[in-house]
Amino acid sequence: MKNLKAKDFKQKLIAITSQDPAQCYQCGKCSAGCPVRDFAEAPPNRVVRYVQLGLYDKAMTSPTIWLCAGCQTCTSRCPQEFDLAKFMDAVRELAIAYGVKSADKKTQEFHEAFLKQIENFGRAYELGMLIDYKLKSKDFFQDVDLAPSTFSKGKLSLLPHNVKGKQQIKKIFKESGEVKK
Amino acid sequence: MKLGYYPGCSLNGTAKEFNSSLKEVFAALNVDLEELNDWSCCGATSAHVTSHILSVALPARNLLIAKKQGLNELLAPCAACYSRLVSSQQELKLDEKMRMKVEDLLEEKVTNGLQIINLIQIFQKIGLDKLKEKKQVDISKIKAACYYGCLLVRPVDIALPDDMESPDSMEAIIKSIGGKTVDWNFKTECCGAAHSIAHTDIVEKLCKGIIDNAQKHGADVIIVACPMCHSNLDMRQLNIIKHYPDHKPIPVLYLSQLVGLSMGIDEKKLGLGVHYISTKPLLEKIKSDALPTEVKKEVPAPPVSNDKIKKGVEA
Numbered sequence: 124m125k126n127l128k129a130k131d132f133k134q135k136l137i138a139i140t141s142q143d144p145a146q147c148y149q150c151g152k153c154s155a156g157c158p159v160r161d162f163a164e165a166p167p168n169r170v171v172r173y174v175q176l177g178l179y180d181k182a183m184t185s186p187t188i189w190l191c192a193g194c195q196t197c198t199s200r201c202p203q204e205f206d207l208a209k210f211m212d213a214v215r216e217l218a219i220a221y222g223v224k225s226a227d228k229k230t231q232e233f234h235e236a237f238l239k240q241i242e243n244f245g246r247a248y249e250l251g252m253l254i255d256y257k258l259k260s261k262d263f264f265q266d267v268d269l270a271p272s273t274f275s276k277g278k279l280s281l282l283p284h285n286v287k288g289k290q291q292i293k294k295i296f297k298e299s300g301e302v303k304k
Numbered sequence: 305m306k307l308g309y310y311p312g313c314s315l316n317g318t319a320k321e322f323n324s325s326l327k328e329v330f331a332a333l334n335v336d337l338e339e340l341n342d343w344s345c346c347g348a349t350s351a352h353v354t355s356h357i358l359s360v361a362l363p364a365r366n367l368l369i370a371k372k373q374g375l376n377e378l379l380a381p382c383a384a385c386y387s388r389l390v391s392s393q394q395e396l397k398l399d400e401k402m403r404m405k406v407e408d409l410l411e412e413k414v415t416n417g418l419q420i421i422n423l424i425q426i427f428q429k430i431g432l433d434k435l436k437e438k439k440q441v442d443i444s445k446i447k448a449a450c451y452y453g454c455l456l457v458r459p460v461d462i463a464l465p466d467d468m469e470s471p472d473s474m475e476a477i478i479k480s481i482g483g484k485t486v487d488w489n490f491k492t493e494c495c496g497a498a499h500s501i502a503h504t505d506i507v508e509k510l511c512k513g514i515i516d517n518a519q520k521h522g523a524d525v526i527i528v529a530c531p532m533c534h535s536n537l538d539m540r541q542l543n544i545i546k547h548y549p550d551h552k553p554i555p556v557l558y559l560s561q562l563v564g565l566s567m568g569i570d571e572k573k574l575g576l577g578v579h580y581i582s583t584k585p586l587l588e589k590i591k592s593d594a595l596p597t598e599v600k601k602e603v604p605a606p607p608v609s610n611d612k613i614k615k616g617v618e619a
Contacts, residue, residue: 139356141399158494162506190503193349194454194494199468212352212359219354229502234350241351241362245344247313256501265504269539276578278318286344291365294409299355 132179132217139213146205147171153197153207163187167197167207170214183218189227191215220302232259242296245286250279307426308375309337310366312385312531313345318539319382319531321575325560326381326423328569332438333430337379340369346388349498357405363392364406370418377419379426381560383530384497386422387455390462393420422456423529423559424464424473432480439481440568445589447484448562449523450474451514452492453533468492474527474559481566488521490514495536507536508543515541515554525586526556534558539580555583565590 137143147168154166165187173182182188188211197207218225225231236256240248257263273279286292307330315323330337343366352359367389370378380386396403396414403414427435450472457468466473469492475485493514496507515537518526528534538556545551556579564574565587576583 158496158510159499159506161509162503190499190506191353192454192494192497192499193353194497195458195460196454196492196494199458199460212356215353216355227502230499233498233502234354237348237350238354238358241345241347247317247345247348249317253501260502266501269542272580273318278320278578280317284316287342288344288365291410292344292362295358295361295365298361298405298409299358302355302357 129179132221133174133177135217136174136210136213139216140206140209142206142209144171144174144205144210146203147175147201147207148203150202152200152202156196156200158194158196159187159190159192163190167191167211171205171207171210174210174214180223182214183221183223184226186226187211188215188218189225189230229260229262232256235259238296240283242292244283245289245292246284248280248283250281251283305334305430306336306338308370308373308378309339310343310370310378310380310385310389311339312380312382313348314382314384314531314535318535319558321578322381322531322534322558322560325558325564325569325574328573329560329564329567332564332567332569333434335426335430338373338375340366340375340378341373343369346385346392348384348388352388352391353498357402359388360392360395360402361406361409363389364396364414365410367393367396367418368410368412368414371415376417377421379421379423381423381529382532383422383453383455384532386420387458387463389420391459393418394459394462422464424456424466424477427477427559427563428473432477435477435563435566436480436482438567441566441590443481443483443562443566443590445592446524446586447486447522448478448525448527449486449488449518449521450478450491451518451526451528451533451537453528453530454492454494454497456529457492474529477559478527478562481563483562483566486518486521486523488517488523490517495533497532497536500532500536500540504540504543507540508547511536511540512544512548512551515544515551519552519554523554524589525562526554527559527562528556529559541581553581555579555581555586557583557586 151168154168165185170182170185170187191211195208236252240252347358347362452471456464460468478485496510500507561574
């Protein structure tokens with residue numbers, strides 16, 4: 124658990140989001156409008172419930188936190204003005220920090236592959252990201268049929284663009300790594 | 305009019321037609337775009353879903369560049385970049401501790417006052433009358449479904465000042481250039497966004513729902529202002545065609561492409577040839593001399609009796 128204690132979870136969550144999960148009174152309006160509700164095993168309000176009940180492990184291992192698309196429909200409709208999208212971001216961040224095995228490895232690997240390009244080059248490098256993601260996920264055949272047309276349309280560049288101020292970007296990433304220790 | 309420009313990563317890659325059409329349209333409207341020097345990625349979805357500090361500091365680097373370049377207004381046409389930039393700006397304003405941390409990381413003071421605007425807002429700023437003046441081509445034969453997706457209208461209060469559930473500012477722009485729009489239900493439903501690669505099946509189902517609703521309401525084209533919405537609705541429509549044999553393809557255009565068409569700008573310059581779903585039938589319809597197709601008058605469904613509702617029988 125990388126120097127992090129379970130009892131700190133709630134405190135850390137409140138520190139990241141500047142809001143107390145107790146604010147949620149479980150009306151379920153968020154889940155009613157959630158676009159990924161049909162694909163998730165637990166509706167988003169249940170993940171809040173886990174945290175309210177101190178079941179932090181259940182929250183951090185829920186596939187729902189990774190399926191959340193960040194659309195913020197929940198946040199904008201919440202009668203309690205609880206920012207659920209921000210809550211999901213924070214639970215995910217803590218799950219990574221606690222070294223919890225992700226219940227949705229593919230999504231996590233995708234985000235890691237995307238961020239790796241930003242860290243290395245300063246901008247998104249789609250080809251590098253796709254290669255990196257495929258190596259991690261071992262999902263080699265997905266979308267290969269799209270590759271030729273995407274190249275010929277000029278939508279996928281072969282080489283990355285290198286940002287000059289890369290040192291600044293590396294520093295930001297280093298800090299984000301520190302936070303997780 | 306001079307305007308700071310943050311294209312964002314997608315506009316140099318998968319959404320290059322968004323970039324080229326936008327530049328053509330603004331040149332015609334005499335708006336000078338000044339690109340940020342050495343801009344970097346805003347972190348997009350991947351930053352905010354994994355690290356709070358990344359989600360604030362990565363956009364902040366670009367906000368500082370804009371200030372250094374003496375810009376007061378910054379156009380971020382990508383809805384995702386726009387949302388990340390305004391969210392970072394808001395957080396730096398409200399969270400003192402975060403601001404100090406970011407200032408420490410970037411070795412610079414964060415200042416307020418930069419106005420970040422999206423594509424809809426810039427058209428509003430230029431003035432819909434001006435768009436009307438520049439109109440050369442009649443686009444009234446096609447009907448557009450304006451798709452806002454999530455990040456143009458959210459976060460509420462700091463994004464586009466429009467109705468979060470049923471916005472209509474894009475419709476106003478299209479009407480000003482003589483276009484027709486449809487009333488439909490999925491204007492702000494999520495397309496699945498960044499799940500395109502890891503959960504293509506989810507994106508496919510969500511996009512199928514959006515497209516079906518647009519077509520049910522008579523749309524010939526879906527208009528977007530977000531590269532992620534575009535790639536999901538356009539490129540992932542190929543998956544939909546594969547899995548739903550009855551699916552009728554519908555082209556998906558960026559708002560800047562439609563405005564460009566109304567101004568008579570060359571189709572190639574607007575990047576209308578690099579879509580996955582062909583734009584040809586749509587362009588032919590615009591050019592056709594045929595009168596606009598009559599809207600079929602729908603016969604109102606007979607009222608449903610309470611018994612039927614109780615039994616769950618569909619009317």
